[in-house]
Amino acid sequence: MLKFVCLLVLSTAFADRATYSNYQVRRVFPENQEQLEVLSELEKNPNGLSFWLRPFRVQKAVDIMVPPHMLPQFNEIVASLNLKSEVYISNVQHLIDTERPKVRPRADFGWTDYYTLEEIYAWLDSLVEEYPNAVTPVSLGRSYEGREIRGVKVSFRKGNRAVILEGGIHAREWIAPATVTYILNKLLTSQDPVIADLAQSFDYYVFPSVNPDGYVYSHTTDRMWRKTRSQGGNRCYGADANRNFDFHWMEAGASSSACSETYAGSSPFSEVEARLLSNFLTSISDEFDVYLAFHSYSQLLMFPYGHNSDPVSNYDELLSLGRRAAAALAQNNGTEYDVGNIHDTIYPTSGVSMDWVRGVFDKPYTFTWELRDKGTYGFLLPASQIIDTAEETLNSVVVILQHAKENLPRK
Numbered sequence: 001m002l003k004f005v006c007l008l009v010l011s012t013a014f015a016d017r018a019t020y021s022n023y024q025v026r027r028v029f030p031e032n033q034e035q036l037e038v039l040s041e042l043e044k045n046p047n048g049l050s051f052w053l054r055p056f057r058v059q060k061a062v063d064i065m066v067p068p069h070m071l072p073q074f075n076e077i078v079a080s081l082n083l084k085s086e087v088y089i090s091n092v093q094h095l096i097d098t099e100r101p102k103v104r105p106r107a108d109f110g111w112t113d114y115y116t117l118e119e120i121y122a123w124l125d126s127l128v129e130e131y132p133n134a135v136t137p138v139s140l141g142r143s144y145e146g147r148e149i150r151g152v153k154v155s156f157r158k159g160n161r162a163v164i165l166e167g168g169i170h171a172r173e174w175i176a177p178a179t180v181t182y183i184l185n186k187l188l189t190s191q192d193p194v195i196a197d198l199a200q201s202f203d204y205y206v207f208p209s210v211n212p213d214g215y216v217y218s219h220t221t222d223r224m225w226r227k228t229r230s231q232g233g234n235r236c237y238g239a240d241a242n243r244n245f246d247f248h249w250m251e252a253g254a255s256s257s258a259c260s261e262t263y264a265g266s267s268p269f270s271e272v273e274a275r276l277l278s279n280f281l282t283s284i285s286d287e288f289d290v291y292l293a294f295h296s297y298s299q300l301l302m303f304p305y306g307h308n309s310d311p312v313s314n315y316d317e318l319l320s321l322g323r324r325a326a327a328a329l330a331q332n333n334g335t336e337y338d339v340g341n342i343h344d345t346i347y348p349t350s351g352v353s354m355d356w357v358r359g360v361f362d363k364p365y366t367f368t369w370e371l372r373d374k375g376t377y378g379f380l381l382p383a384s385q386i387i388d389t390a391e392e393t394l395n396s397v398v399v400i401l402q403h404a405k406e407n408l409p410r411k
């Protein structure tokens, strides 16, 4: 009896954390319309499959995480459709187990590991203490589960125009908060005269983790969690906060099904995290001109819009600026990015934060990064790549900010 009880306790202890043993990520290439349509149908009724990269266009890779028990069925579908398919990740759990160092190389905040929300917030506190004249805490308010959504404002000079950095709206994209905190640190500490000049020339509002409930959940319970953690009486938790903004809401690339990874929420700004971020941005809307949002993965640098491919008024400027930024990014490690508007570069989407900023406030310089990699590790980029990723990304941010500095009218 005792043995039985012990086993029970053990198994519930393990059941607390989602495991992905022998889950594969399969990359498939739809080559014709029929294959694309079947994949799109499959995405609507995934039955346990999880689409890491959604089907969108013929010849565009689709990444699908397949649980081991669904492999026979999945293979059958692939075979019957004559789909080209590759095993991109053979065991997702193995990548989860190895993405972080076994032992932290150093105890302090050094971008050698992914940090918890608590650690990130403690580090923000330490900045406020260390730079009392430049760094002030900013809170957007409280998340669905009652966590503060925290950031900082950096201001070395009065009268600067502002730049916003947004990270972590999708919980599992851990490289985003890591990159945003890295850039914040460089703005405060870099000896590079170009970066120091940009730090002085703008104010910065920096929010490393705007979906704190999801981020915590991705640390404690399910590494692959993407959405918020709201519960609107549905069978499934959460909505995609980056489909929840009130701009062409639900027009494209968003789902009305509560269990979908791209569930747009029950209404625009149904998610308190998106609502609070939008309230804050509205309150400072006459202060800022630049909005930078960070995601993973795919290596893309994108500007508005996602709901259709109509060019924004400064499309040519954004395209050539984006290309120059991507070229600067590639200088360190040859990391290649595609550049363009969301609609044509990744897939149609609507209700995303950047598009709302552009559409509602007509801000001239808004960009979204899909950071490393191109699918070898996907969302599970090893922590050993954080510094290289953040460094190269900073190079692209510098190009964009220099351009903004030169081209924004002095106010």
Ligand SMILES: *[C@@H]1O[C@H](CO)[C@@H](O)[C@H](O)[C@H]1NC(C)=O
Residues within 6 Å of the ligand: 332, 333, 388
């Ligand atoms: C990437 O570039 C940085 C800066 O040039 C360099 O220090 C680093 O070693 C490179 N990483 C790799 C894996 O080559």
Ligand SMILES: [Zn+2]
Residues within 6 Å of the ligand: 170, 173, 295, 296
């Ligand atoms: Zn994302």
